[in-house]
Amino acid sequence: MKSAAENYKIYAIEYFRREASTTDLVLRPSVIETVDMSYFVWAIVGENQTIAVDSGFKPEAGLKRGRQIDTEIGEAFASVGVDTAQVDKVIITHLHWDHAGCLDLFPQARFFIQQDEMLFWSGPYGRYHHFREVVEPDDISLINRLNLEGRVSQLRGEARIAPGVKLHLVGGHTPGMQIVEVDTPRGTAIIASDAVKTYRNLAENAPEPFLHDVPGMLHGYEVIRSLVKDDSLVFSGHDPQVLDRFTRVGPNAVVLD
Numbered sequence: 001m002k003s004a005a006e007n008y009k010i011y012a013i014e015y016f017r018r019e020a021s022t023t024d025l026v027l028r029p030s031v032i033e034t035v036d037m038s039y040f041v042w043a044i045v046g047e048n049q050t051i052a053v054d055s056g057f058k059p060e061a062g063l064k065r066g067r068q069i070d071t072e073i074g075e076a077f078a079s080v081g082v083d084t085a086q087v088d089k090v091i092i093t094h095l096h097w098d099h100a101g102c103l104d105l106f107p108q109a110r111f112f113i114q115q116d117e118m119l120f121w122s123g124p125y126g127r128y129h130h131f132r133e134v135v136e137p138d139d140i141s142l143i144n145r146l147n148l149e150g151r152v153s154q155l156r157g158e159a160r161i162a163p164g165v166k167l168h169l170v171g172g173h174t175p176g177m178q179i180v181e182v183d184t185p186r187g188t189a190i191i192a193s194d195a196v197k198t199y200r201n202l203a204e205n206a207p208e209p210f211l212h213d214v215p216g217m218l219h220g221y222e223v224i225r226s227l228v229k230d231d232s233l234v235f236s237g238h239d240p241q242v243l244d245r246f247t248r249v250g251p252n253a254v255v256l257d
């Protein structure tokens with residue numbers, strides 16, 4: 001069933017923002033300057049269900065990296081009417097520290113993640129600085145514990161997890177990076193998370209530097225272009241422009257409805 005019937009709304013909540021450098025967002029940029037970088041969580045709210053996408057980071061994990069969080073994740077979701085304690089599905093786009101840091105806020109949830117993502121972080125390369133610096137060991141432990149408790153669905157590529165909500169494995173940013181395709185009354189929308197770090201990366205086919213592999217990242221851009229006609233219904237992972245592209249529903253939140 002094609003389900004614009006669910007009349008999904010997609011919320012993006014910016015829970016943190018910082019001054020970053022172009023070098024954080026584009027691999028080998030020709031001009032280096034200071035740019036704002038946003039951090040988001042997302043919620044897909046339908047008539048019959050609410051699905052959270054990613055879980056941000058905890059204050060302690062931020063402080064370790066010199067980043068003092070503006071809004072704790074529970075409050076961020078609450079600001080758009082989502083009670084994390086009641087959410088029954090959580091999509092984990094990838095396991096980076098700023099996306100998988102608060103899985104414990106979802107005691108009722110089943111978690112949807114790509115098998116490639118689960119396997120990578122317990123494999124031989126996670127110990128190297130390039131990879132290790134972008135995850136929190138406690139988050140990796142927790143997702144493995146949740147898996148043993150039977151609360152994790154490990155996917156192998158494309159998967160439909162609710163009417164009108166489909167996941168696509170793209171890789172690139174991490175081995176198991178996945179994006180979310182949502183049927184909305186306005187058409188197909190994509191929660192790209194870090195597969196599109198900023199809109200510039202997608203527009204210029206410019207990979208970003210926190211990457212696993214360049215072909216995977218370019219493949220991700222192609223997959224997105226095959227699903228939507230332009231980037232107007234794409235939610236980028238870290239681009240402050242998200243807040244200008246959709247309808248404001250609060251100081252730090254927007255909705256596509």
Ligand SMILES: [Zn+2]
Pocket residue numbers: 094096099173194210
């Ligand atoms: Zn990431």
